[in-house]
Amino acid sequence: MADLPLSTSPNLGLAYPTKAEKLQIWTLNSKNWGTNLSLPDYLEREEHLSNIPQTRDGGITHWILTDKTLPENSRPILSSCESLRRHAIISHPNGTTKEVITHGIGSVFCSPEYRGRGYAGRMLSLVREILRTHQKDIAECPFSILYSDIGKKFYSGLGWKVFASSHISIPALRNDPATTNGTTNEITNGTTVTATPLTSQELPDLIAQDCTTLKTLLPKIAKSTNKPSLAVLPDAQTIEWHHLRESFMASKLFPNRPLPTINGAISTGSPGSRVWIIFTRVFGDKLYILRLVTEDSTDSPSNAEKLSSVLNIARQEAAKWDLDSVVLWNASDVVKNLLVRAGVEHQSEERETDSIPSLMWYGDGEGGADALEWVANEKFAWC
Numbered sequence: 001m002a003d004l005p006l007s008t009s010p011n012l013g014l015a016y017p018t019k020a021e022k023l024q025i026w027t028l029n030s031k032n033w034g035t036n037l038s039l040p041d042y043l044e045r046e047e048h049l050s051n052i053p054q055t056r057d058g059g060i061t062h063w064i065l066t067d068k069t070l071p072e073n074s075r076p077i078l079s080s081c082e083s084l085r086r087h088a089i090i091s092h093p094n095g096t097t098k099e100v101i102t103h104g105i106g107s108v109f110c111s112p113e114y115r116g117r118g119y120a121g122r123m124l125s126l127v128r129e130i131l132r133t134h135q136k137d138i139a140e141c142p143f144s145i146l147y148s149d150i151g152k153k154f155y156s157g158l159g160w161k162v163f164a165s166s167h168i169s170i171p172a173l174r175n176d177p178a179t180t181n182g183t184t185n186e187i188t189n190g191t192t193v194t195a196t197p198l199t200s201q202e203l204p205d206l207i208a209q210d211c212t213t214l215k216t217l218l219p220k221i222a223k224s225t226n227k228p229s230l231a232v233l234p235d236a237q238t239i240e241w242h243h244l245r246e247s248f249m250a251s252k253l254f255p256n257r258p259l260p261t262i263n264g265a266i267s268t269g270s271p272g273s274r275v276w277i278i279f280t281r282v283f284g285d286k287l288y289i290l291r292l293v294t295e296d297s298t299d300s301p302s303n304a305e306k307l308s309s310v311l312n313i314a315r316q317e318a319a320k321w322d323l324d325s326v327v328l329w330n331a332s333d334v335v336k337n338l339l340v341r342a343g344v345e346h347q348s349e350e351r352e353t354d355s356i357p358s359l360m361w362y363g364d365g366e367g368g369a370d371a372l373e374w375v376a377n378e379k380f381a382w383c
Contacts, residue, residue: 004076005067007118013068014126017080020073022046022062025080029109036284041252048248054241058135059085061103065123078119081108081127083144084383085135086238089215090142090230091222097215101139102232103131104383105146124158132362142363143230147382148356160358161368164377165351168336170326170344172287173315193302195309198264198278200243206266206276207236210293214376221373228363229373232381234278234291239380242280242290253283260321265313267306272296275306278380279314279326287318289328290380292335299334304341311344329379330357355382 026046034042065079083103091097110120131144148155152162211233222229266276278290314326361367
Protein backbone atom coordinates (compact mmCIF):
# COMPACT_ATOMS: atom_id res chain seq x y z
CA MET A 1 0.00 0.00 0.00
CA ALA A 2 3.08 2.22 0.14
CA ASP A 3 2.61 3.27 -3.48
CA LEU A 4 -0.79 4.86 -2.89
CA PRO A 5 -0.86 8.51 -3.93
CA LEU A 6 -0.99 11.33 -1.43
CA SER A 7 -4.44 12.90 -1.12
CA THR A 8 -2.86 16.13 -2.37
CA SER A 9 -1.54 14.55 -5.57
CA PRO A 10 -2.36 16.60 -8.69
CA ASN A 11 -3.17 13.33 -10.46
CA LEU A 12 -6.24 12.83 -8.29
CA GLY A 13 -9.57 14.22 -9.37
CA LEU A 14 -13.28 13.60 -9.64
CA ALA A 15 -14.71 11.24 -12.23
CA TYR A 16 -18.03 9.63 -13.05
CA PRO A 17 -17.86 5.89 -12.32
CA THR A 18 -18.64 3.39 -15.03
CA LYS A 19 -21.40 0.84 -14.53
CA ALA A 20 -18.81 -1.75 -13.48
CA GLU A 21 -17.27 0.70 -11.02
CA LYS A 22 -20.67 1.47 -9.50
CA LEU A 23 -21.20 -2.25 -8.94
CA GLN A 24 -17.80 -2.38 -7.27
CA ILE A 25 -18.70 0.54 -4.99
CA TRP A 26 -22.09 -0.92 -4.06
CA THR A 27 -20.56 -4.33 -3.35
CA LEU A 28 -18.09 -2.74 -0.94
CA ASN A 29 -20.51 -0.41 0.82
CA SER A 30 -23.19 -3.10 1.15
CA LYS A 31 -21.36 -4.18 4.30
CA ASN A 32 -22.21 -0.79 5.81
CA TRP A 33 -25.65 -0.03 4.39
CA GLY A 34 -27.08 -3.32 3.19
CA THR A 35 -27.02 -5.41 6.33
CA ASN A 36 -30.71 -6.36 6.07
CA LEU A 37 -30.42 -7.45 2.44
CA SER A 38 -28.54 -10.12 0.55
CA LEU A 39 -25.85 -8.72 -1.74
CA PRO A 40 -27.91 -9.38 -4.92
CA ASP A 41 -30.91 -7.63 -3.35
CA TYR A 42 -28.78 -4.69 -2.25
CA LEU A 43 -27.29 -4.31 -5.73
CA GLU A 44 -30.79 -4.49 -7.19
CA ARG A 45 -31.98 -1.79 -4.79
CA GLU A 46 -29.18 0.61 -5.67
CA GLU A 47 -29.75 0.10 -9.39
CA HIS A 48 -33.51 0.51 -8.92
CA LEU A 49 -33.17 3.73 -6.91
CA SER A 50 -30.89 5.14 -9.60
CA ASN A 51 -33.67 4.82 -12.19
CA ILE A 52 -36.82 6.24 -10.59
CA PRO A 53 -38.47 9.63 -11.32
CA GLN A 54 -36.42 11.45 -8.65
CA THR A 55 -33.08 10.14 -9.92
CA ARG A 56 -33.36 9.59 -13.66
CA ASP A 57 -32.34 12.25 -16.20
CA GLY A 58 -29.50 13.50 -14.03
CA GLY A 59 -31.43 13.51 -10.77
CA ILE A 60 -28.59 11.53 -9.22
CA THR A 61 -24.89 11.95 -9.95
CA HIS A 62 -22.29 9.42 -8.87
CA TRP A 63 -18.79 10.71 -8.04
CA ILE A 64 -15.47 9.01 -7.39
CA LEU A 65 -12.03 10.27 -6.42
CA THR A 66 -9.45 8.45 -8.51
CA ASP A 67 -6.16 8.72 -10.35
CA LYS A 68 -7.18 10.50 -13.53
CA THR A 69 -4.13 9.23 -15.40
CA LEU A 70 -5.37 5.64 -15.24
CA PRO A 71 -8.01 4.00 -17.48
CA GLU A 72 -11.60 3.33 -16.47
CA ASN A 73 -12.35 0.04 -14.71
CA SER A 74 -8.73 -0.43 -13.65
CA ARG A 75 -8.23 2.82 -11.72
CA PRO A 76 -8.50 2.83 -7.90
CA ILE A 77 -11.75 4.07 -6.37
CA LEU A 78 -10.21 6.00 -3.49
CA SER A 79 -13.50 7.46 -2.28
CA SER A 80 -17.05 7.77 -3.61
CA CYS A 81 -20.34 9.56 -3.03
CA GLU A 82 -23.60 10.52 -4.72
CA SER A 83 -25.47 13.78 -5.09
CA LEU A 84 -29.25 14.00 -5.44
CA ARG A 85 -30.77 17.04 -7.14
CA ARG A 86 -33.73 18.48 -5.30
CA HIS A 87 -35.94 21.50 -5.85
CA ALA A 88 -35.69 24.26 -3.28
CA ILE A 89 -36.68 27.85 -2.64
CA ILE A 90 -34.80 30.74 -1.10
CA SER A 91 -36.00 34.15 0.06
CA HIS A 92 -33.88 37.14 1.07
CA PRO A 93 -34.80 39.94 3.49
CA ASN A 94 -34.88 42.39 0.56
CA GLY A 95 -37.91 40.54 -0.81
CA THR A 96 -36.16 38.52 -3.52
CA THR A 97 -37.46 34.96 -3.79
CA LYS A 98 -36.16 32.30 -6.18
CA GLU A 99 -36.95 28.73 -6.99
CA VAL A 100 -33.59 26.99 -7.10
CA ILE A 101 -32.03 23.54 -6.86
CA THR A 102 -29.88 22.01 -4.18
CA HIS A 103 -27.72 18.93 -4.24
CA GLY A 104 -27.92 16.51 -1.34
CA ILE A 105 -24.75 14.49 -0.83
CA GLY A 106 -25.10 10.92 0.35
CA SER A 107 -23.38 7.53 0.44
CA VAL A 108 -19.96 8.98 1.24
CA PHE A 109 -17.72 5.92 1.30
CA CYS A 110 -14.06 5.01 1.49
CA SER A 111 -12.97 1.40 1.30
CA PRO A 112 -11.16 0.23 4.47
CA GLU A 113 -7.77 -0.10 2.77
CA TYR A 114 -7.92 3.56 1.70
CA ARG A 115 -9.07 5.08 4.98
CA GLY A 116 -7.00 7.44 7.08
CA ARG A 117 -5.24 8.96 4.07
CA GLY A 118 -7.44 12.02 3.51
CA TYR A 119 -9.13 10.75 0.35
CA ALA A 120 -12.70 11.42 1.51
CA GLY A 121 -11.76 14.96 2.51
CA ARG A 122 -10.08 15.59 -0.86
CA MET A 123 -13.10 14.23 -2.72
CA LEU A 124 -15.55 16.36 -0.75
CA SER A 125 -13.42 19.48 -1.16
CA LEU A 126 -13.74 18.97 -4.92
CA VAL A 127 -17.43 18.03 -4.82
CA ARG A 128 -18.35 21.08 -2.75
CA GLU A 129 -16.95 23.37 -5.43
CA ILE A 130 -18.32 21.57 -8.46
CA LEU A 131 -21.83 21.53 -6.99
CA ARG A 132 -21.90 25.34 -7.06
CA THR A 133 -22.42 25.18 -10.82
CA HIS A 134 -23.40 21.54 -11.39
CA GLN A 135 -26.53 21.47 -13.59
CA LYS A 136 -26.74 25.27 -13.57
CA ASP A 137 -28.68 25.01 -16.84
CA ILE A 138 -31.61 23.82 -14.71
CA ALA A 139 -31.40 26.41 -11.95
CA GLU A 140 -29.04 28.16 -9.56
CA CYS A 141 -27.67 26.10 -6.65
CA PRO A 142 -27.15 28.47 -3.68
CA PHE A 143 -26.45 25.69 -1.15
CA SER A 144 -25.77 21.97 -0.80
CA ILE A 145 -26.75 19.64 2.03
CA LEU A 146 -25.74 16.36 3.62
CA TYR A 147 -26.65 14.31 6.69
CA SER A 148 -23.65 13.30 8.75
CA ASP A 149 -23.49 9.87 10.38
CA ILE A 150 -20.06 10.53 11.87
CA GLY A 151 -20.83 13.37 14.26
CA LYS A 152 -20.70 17.13 13.89
CA LYS A 153 -17.01 17.89 13.30
CA PHE A 154 -15.74 16.29 10.09
CA TYR A 155 -18.19 17.76 7.59
CA SER A 156 -18.40 21.06 9.45
CA GLY A 157 -14.64 21.39 9.00
CA LEU A 158 -15.18 21.04 5.25
CA GLY A 159 -17.82 23.77 5.18
CA TRP A 160 -21.13 21.99 5.75
CA LYS A 161 -22.38 23.75 8.86
CA VAL A 162 -24.49 21.93 11.42
CA PHE A 163 -28.19 22.77 11.74
CA ALA A 164 -30.89 21.62 14.16
CA SER A 165 -30.79 17.86 14.76
CA SER A 166 -33.39 17.15 17.40
CA HIS A 167 -36.14 14.58 17.22
CA ILE A 168 -39.12 13.36 19.17
CA SER A 169 -39.79 9.64 19.64
CA ILE A 170 -43.33 8.38 20.23
CA PRO A 171 -43.87 4.71 21.11
CA ALA A 172 -45.72 2.43 18.73
CA LEU A 173 -49.35 1.88 19.68
CA ARG A 174 -49.80 -1.79 20.50
CA ASN A 175 -53.24 -1.30 22.05
CA ASP A 176 -55.31 0.48 19.41
CA PRO A 177 -57.70 3.30 20.30
CA ALA A 178 -61.21 3.25 18.87
CA THR A 179 -60.75 2.45 15.18
CA THR A 180 -63.04 2.05 12.22
CA ASN A 181 -61.51 0.78 8.97
CA GLY A 182 -58.20 2.41 9.76
CA THR A 183 -59.79 5.59 11.12
CA THR A 184 -58.93 6.84 14.60
CA ASN A 185 -61.31 8.81 16.77
CA GLU A 186 -60.41 11.14 19.64
CA ILE A 187 -63.30 12.25 21.83
CA THR A 188 -62.76 15.37 23.93
CA ASN A 189 -65.44 17.44 25.64
CA GLY A 190 -68.08 15.65 23.62
CA THR A 191 -66.42 16.48 20.29
CA THR A 192 -65.14 13.73 18.02
CA VAL A 193 -61.97 14.42 16.08
CA THR A 194 -61.34 11.87 13.35
CA ALA A 195 -58.26 11.03 11.32
CA THR A 196 -58.12 8.87 8.22
CA PRO A 197 -55.17 7.19 6.51
CA LEU A 198 -53.59 8.68 3.40
CA THR A 199 -52.56 6.56 0.43
CA SER A 200 -50.55 7.53 -2.62
CA GLN A 201 -53.76 8.61 -4.38
CA GLU A 202 -54.48 11.33 -1.81
CA LEU A 203 -50.96 12.72 -1.52
CA PRO A 204 -50.45 14.78 -4.72
CA ASP A 205 -52.96 17.53 -3.92
CA LEU A 206 -51.70 17.89 -0.35
CA ILE A 207 -48.09 17.97 -1.51
CA ALA A 208 -48.81 20.63 -4.13
CA GLN A 209 -50.68 22.72 -1.57
CA ASP A 210 -47.81 22.35 0.90
CA CYS A 211 -45.22 23.52 -1.62
CA THR A 212 -47.36 26.53 -2.52
CA THR A 213 -47.73 27.41 1.16
CA LEU A 214 -43.98 27.20 1.72
CA LYS A 215 -43.34 29.50 -1.23
CA THR A 216 -45.69 32.04 0.36
CA LEU A 217 -44.28 31.58 3.85
CA LEU A 218 -40.57 31.94 3.17
CA PRO A 219 -40.56 35.65 2.23
CA LYS A 220 -42.38 36.41 5.48
CA ILE A 221 -39.81 34.45 7.50
CA ALA A 222 -36.91 36.14 5.70
CA LYS A 223 -38.37 39.55 6.47
CA SER A 224 -39.14 38.79 10.13
CA THR A 225 -35.75 37.18 10.86
CA ASN A 226 -33.72 39.47 8.59
CA LYS A 227 -31.92 36.36 7.33
CA PRO A 228 -32.01 34.44 4.06
CA SER A 229 -34.64 31.71 4.47
CA LEU A 230 -34.48 28.51 2.49
CA ALA A 231 -36.28 25.21 2.20
CA VAL A 232 -35.94 22.00 0.28
CA LEU A 233 -39.36 21.54 -1.29
CA PRO A 234 -41.30 18.45 -0.15
CA ASP A 235 -42.48 17.91 -3.70
CA ALA A 236 -43.99 14.77 -5.17
CA GLN A 237 -40.76 13.25 -6.48
CA THR A 238 -38.94 13.79 -3.19
CA ILE A 239 -41.71 12.10 -1.22
CA GLU A 240 -42.01 9.33 -3.81
CA TRP A 241 -38.27 8.59 -3.48
CA HIS A 242 -38.82 7.62 0.15
CA HIS A 243 -41.88 5.50 -0.60
CA LEU A 244 -40.26 3.65 -3.50
CA ARG A 245 -37.31 2.88 -1.25
CA GLU A 246 -39.73 1.66 1.42
CA SER A 247 -41.67 -0.52 -1.04
CA PHE A 248 -38.51 -2.14 -2.35
CA MET A 249 -37.33 -2.98 1.15
CA ALA A 250 -40.75 -4.37 2.09
CA SER A 251 -40.81 -6.59 -1.00
CA LYS A 252 -37.49 -8.16 -0.04
CA LEU A 253 -37.85 -8.35 3.74
CA PHE A 254 -41.52 -9.37 3.80
CA PRO A 255 -42.09 -11.27 0.54
CA ASN A 256 -45.28 -12.89 1.85
CA ARG A 257 -46.94 -9.66 2.98
CA PRO A 258 -48.74 -7.08 0.85
CA LEU A 259 -46.73 -3.92 0.34
CA PRO A 260 -47.59 -1.06 2.72
CA THR A 261 -50.21 1.27 1.26
CA ILE A 262 -50.79 3.73 4.11
CA ASN A 263 -48.40 6.66 3.60
CA GLY A 264 -49.78 9.14 6.10
CA ALA A 265 -52.86 10.43 7.90
CA ILE A 266 -55.09 13.52 7.88
CA SER A 267 -57.50 14.89 10.44
CA THR A 268 -61.04 16.04 9.85
CA GLY A 269 -61.63 19.71 9.23
CA SER A 270 -61.93 22.15 6.38
CA PRO A 271 -58.84 23.05 4.33
CA GLY A 272 -56.77 25.49 6.32
CA SER A 273 -57.60 23.90 9.68
CA ARG A 274 -56.38 20.32 9.28
CA VAL A 275 -53.37 18.47 10.65
CA TRP A 276 -51.70 15.90 8.43
CA ILE A 277 -48.57 13.80 8.19
CA ILE A 278 -46.69 11.81 5.56
CA PHE A 279 -44.52 8.98 6.82
CA THR A 280 -42.27 6.12 5.78
CA ARG A 281 -41.16 2.91 7.45
CA VAL A 282 -37.49 2.06 7.96
CA PHE A 283 -37.90 -1.64 8.62
CA GLY A 284 -36.38 -3.14 11.72
CA ASP A 285 -36.10 0.32 13.22
CA LYS A 286 -38.51 3.26 13.10
CA LEU A 287 -41.46 4.82 11.34
CA TYR A 288 -40.33 8.31 10.34
CA ILE A 289 -42.65 11.24 9.79
CA LEU A 290 -41.38 12.79 6.57
CA ARG A 291 -43.53 15.90 6.83
CA LEU A 292 -45.95 17.24 9.44
CA VAL A 293 -48.32 20.10 8.63
CA THR A 294 -50.60 22.00 10.99
CA GLU A 295 -52.41 24.13 8.45
CA ASP A 296 -53.30 27.00 10.78
CA SER A 297 -50.16 26.64 12.99
CA THR A 298 -52.26 27.29 16.10
CA ASP A 299 -51.63 25.94 19.60
CA SER A 300 -55.23 25.01 20.41
CA PRO A 301 -57.10 22.13 22.07
CA SER A 302 -58.65 21.11 18.75
CA ASN A 303 -55.28 20.98 17.01
CA ALA A 304 -53.88 18.95 19.90
CA GLU A 305 -56.56 16.32 19.36
CA LYS A 306 -56.10 16.42 15.59
CA LEU A 307 -52.38 15.84 16.03
CA SER A 308 -52.99 13.00 18.47
CA SER A 309 -55.44 11.35 16.07
CA VAL A 310 -53.09 11.41 13.06
CA LEU A 311 -50.20 10.21 15.20
CA ASN A 312 -52.31 7.30 16.39
CA ILE A 313 -52.52 6.04 12.82
CA ALA A 314 -48.75 6.32 12.48
CA ARG A 315 -48.27 4.54 15.80
CA GLN A 316 -50.61 1.73 14.76
CA GLU A 317 -48.70 1.33 11.49
CA ALA A 318 -45.44 1.18 13.42
CA ALA A 319 -46.81 -1.61 15.59
CA LYS A 320 -48.20 -3.46 12.56
CA TRP A 321 -44.72 -3.58 11.02
CA ASP A 322 -42.94 -4.40 14.30
CA LEU A 323 -41.30 -0.98 14.55
CA ASP A 324 -40.71 0.35 18.03
CA SER A 325 -41.49 4.03 17.60
CA VAL A 326 -42.57 6.96 15.47
CA VAL A 327 -39.90 9.64 15.00
CA LEU A 328 -40.45 13.31 14.17
CA TRP A 329 -37.53 15.58 13.30
CA ASN A 330 -37.19 19.17 14.50
CA ALA A 331 -40.71 19.71 15.78
CA SER A 332 -41.80 23.34 15.98
CA ASP A 333 -42.62 24.94 19.33
CA VAL A 334 -46.30 24.78 18.40
CA VAL A 335 -46.11 21.03 17.74
CA LYS A 336 -44.21 20.46 20.99
CA ASN A 337 -46.94 22.30 22.88
CA LEU A 338 -49.65 20.33 21.09
CA LEU A 339 -48.04 17.03 22.08
CA VAL A 340 -48.02 18.07 25.73
CA ARG A 341 -51.55 19.44 25.52
CA ALA A 342 -52.79 16.16 24.00
CA GLY A 343 -50.97 14.04 26.56
CA VAL A 344 -49.07 12.10 23.89
CA GLU A 345 -46.26 10.05 25.41
CA HIS A 346 -42.99 11.19 23.84
CA GLN A 347 -39.30 11.70 24.41
CA SER A 348 -37.07 14.44 23.00
CA GLU A 349 -33.48 13.89 21.97
CA GLU A 350 -30.64 15.82 20.34
CA ARG A 351 -28.77 13.70 17.79
CA GLU A 352 -25.01 14.03 18.13
CA THR A 353 -23.69 11.33 15.82
CA ASP A 354 -26.19 10.35 13.11
CA SER A 355 -28.32 12.07 10.48
CA ILE A 356 -27.02 15.53 11.38
CA PRO A 357 -28.49 18.06 8.89
CA SER A 358 -25.58 20.04 7.48
CA LEU A 359 -25.61 22.82 4.89
CA MET A 360 -22.96 24.53 2.80
CA TRP A 361 -23.89 28.06 1.78
CA TYR A 362 -22.62 29.36 -1.56
CA GLY A 363 -23.93 32.89 -1.10
CA ASP A 364 -22.49 35.93 0.66
CA GLY A 365 -21.33 35.45 4.24
CA GLU A 366 -20.38 32.28 6.04
CA GLY A 367 -23.83 30.74 6.32
CA GLY A 368 -24.59 28.51 9.28
CA ALA A 369 -27.56 28.36 11.63
CA ASP A 370 -26.96 31.87 12.98
CA ALA A 371 -27.02 33.43 9.52
CA LEU A 372 -29.62 31.32 7.69
CA GLU A 373 -33.12 30.07 8.43
CA TRP A 374 -33.60 26.47 7.24
CA VAL A 375 -37.39 26.10 7.10
CA ALA A 376 -39.03 22.65 7.13
CA ASN A 377 -35.81 20.93 8.20
CA GLU A 378 -37.60 17.59 8.37
CA LYS A 379 -36.93 13.98 7.42
CA PHE A 380 -38.27 14.28 3.84
CA ALA A 381 -35.12 16.21 2.83
CA TRP A 382 -32.81 13.43 4.04
CA CYS A 383 -30.76 11.73 1.35
